[in-house]
Amino acid sequence: MPTPSFAFSAKAQRTGEAPISYLIAVAKANPGLISFAAGLVDPTTLPGEETLAITQKLLSDPARARDVLQYGTTVGYAPLREAIVRHLEQLEAKPAATMSIDADNIILTSGSQQALYILADVLLDPGDVVIVEAPSYFVYAGALATFGARIMAVPMDRDGMVVEELDKLLHRLESHGQLDRVKAIYCQSYFQNPTGLTLSLERRPRLVEIVRKYSKRHRILLIEDAAYRELRYEGDDLPSLKSFDLDNTLVASCYTFDKPFAAGLKTGFVVLPSDVGKKVLEQKGNHDFGSSHFCQQICYEALESGAYATHLDAVRDGYRKKRDLMLASMKTNLPEHSEVQWTHAKGGLYVWLSLPLSINTSRLGGMFDDCLKAGVIYVPGEYCFHPDEQNHVPQNHMRLCYAVTPIDQIEPGVQKLAGVIKTRLR
């Protein structure tokens, strides 16, 4: 008798292989490729010496060693949560109390991804609406879709999400009696993945006020993804969306130690209102009872010893060089053409390249394979969009990530890409 298959949950049935898996497999099968697709961090930026010093300190003292190797709590290591509050105060340049934040509003998670995931888990039932930017971070949008959420998108310009368009969309949903289904707005407020764009200072309080305005029968959660905040290579830091949520009721901000410090520690955190925090914590208790206590202690020591700050300077210097080289190579090598345009991010890991509509960057659009033959890959822009009401997805963009690409491959990679684009432009 043949073995019958499992009857998977509706959620599992809505979940498929991530599109990025194909790109990872392609890169693995072609080790000579220059990849602008991978979203890892630059291995040369990783804090080996700092982490060695910290682990020696933690583990050489038998009492401390027993503490760091024991289970932690679900909410996370209390001294780390307190250190995070102080760190946020530095970033925002104002006391946490002015934002109604204390250590109890911080939950440690397995990277910022887990925080994003659990926020969706506590908010979304099938048919609920989440509003994102177009384009948006495809991994999270994919996760949202597995909850059966309807993803709606608001366009971006150089100043990030066009908040007037969000207002219009919410107004339209309200007039169609659908405001009750809107559970969350997702915004990557710094150096967005995939565009590298940052929400302007002027739009930040307006976005919070729009969310407040439409929080009528229930509150809408503004999910701020601030993963790239500290990877700024020029200019001044901007206050977070969270910093405009003075009574701490509307915004959950997700951060990570993975990008600015060490990805292998997989430690992130979320700063959030108490009522949603309680629900997130209950859910996290079921997921895993709390993330690695050892990794949290390492992050704590890094913050407190100053190793985090020192290392972050080095990380920024490394990425700034790569970004400068990436942008210079693009200027030198890409054809001058009014419809060949790319973003000039002041931080983060991405350049978003837009091409004439006649060039199809999608996986099956021809150009992707030409690039593969030429020895370079990128993330097709189509992954970053949701079909609009006409079921249309833009297919003339690509995400280029320079984070993991060895610095001596950046110019050759751009040259290969430019070569294919020039052929296609003819």
Added chain:
Amino acid sequence: MPTPSFAFSAKAQRTGEAPISYLIAVAKANPGLISFAAGLVDPTTLPGEETLAITQKLLSDPARARDVLQYGTTVGYAPLREAIVRHLEQLEAKPAATMSIDADNIILTSGSQQALYILADVLLDPGDVVIVEAPSYFVYAGALATFGARIMAVPMDRDGMVVEELDKLLHRLESHGQLDRVKAIYCQSYFQNPTGLTLSLERRPRLVEIVRKYSKRHRILLIEDAAYRELRYEGDDLPSLKSFDLDNTLVASCYTFDKPFAAGLKTGFVVLPSDVGKKVLEQKGNHDFGSSHFCQQICYEALESGAYATHLDAVRDGYRKKRDLMLASMKTNLPEHSEVQWTHAKGGLYVWLSLPLSINTSRLGGMFDDCLKAGVIYVPGEYCFHPDEQNHVPQNHMRLCYAVTPIDQIEPGVQKLAGVIKTRLR
């Protein structure tokens, strides 16, 4: 205008504070208490020196340091998955190929809890049935309930789950046309939490065959929780349920490095059929993209260097002493009474104490508060049961965990407990 509340998901609304939170709060508020309630690991067993040596090795070599501090993959570190296969071969004393297992059937998770959770996530829709032992591990049963699952229970005796009763229950469900809702059977096959009991050798293949027999229109997953397997203090290891699933289609076995090695690393794994593995992996990609790569590398080095095996011997010696003292203290101090009975586990961290029906061990039953006044706490047995068809939950048991209790507090703790029981028996 007052701020409206969030509209949480149905799952979040089904999720409440874990009952154990109350016990943790009680213990925290009364630092002088002797706790037989906490389910942590014995801090004196934690491998400080071993972890120091491993982290020094990993981080002193700059190339290796960059590797261990980089992101890993969602499925987990490949050399660790291969080492786990070899480790399982040792435990089962047969080649992995005879169980149709290779490294691709292993997924690394944030403790075994995350594996258990994601298995539920890929299988359960509201109204689905999961069958557990009575009593069972209350944290997982609580998580299952948040999916809207109906929990049904099968009694245990000294040989673990009474598999004939499972057969009868499945038969009854089938004759009521409800077999299609049965998604999983959950069994803690070694030193069960809360009873310390182990499923007998003879019942193991029978349990697998019963699951196969009722896997008619769809396959039922047998979730084996083997978290305590290696914490054996006497007698020989038993082959896992997984070892009887020769074509690797029916059983998912969950393990952890937390209990036998270091809880702070929060690293576990699941060995499972390929088709359910694919779904678990997709879901884990959305949850967190993979658990801490650094912690996985530490576990790998521990396994490969022999530090894991050496340390495990020390862990077993430590817990064996505590168990012996616990059982001896109970024999000396508890009143001789035909209805005062407790389990004599050969491993794990728990003793299950059963009292006459006239004694109510529940949180609000009076005895709990008397114990608190006397300076000792336990986990009320009621948490470990689901209401039966008459909505009845046994209230004359308690779970006693000797893992974290300092060894010199075990006898005094048992004496306090015995004192209260004697008063209640009068």
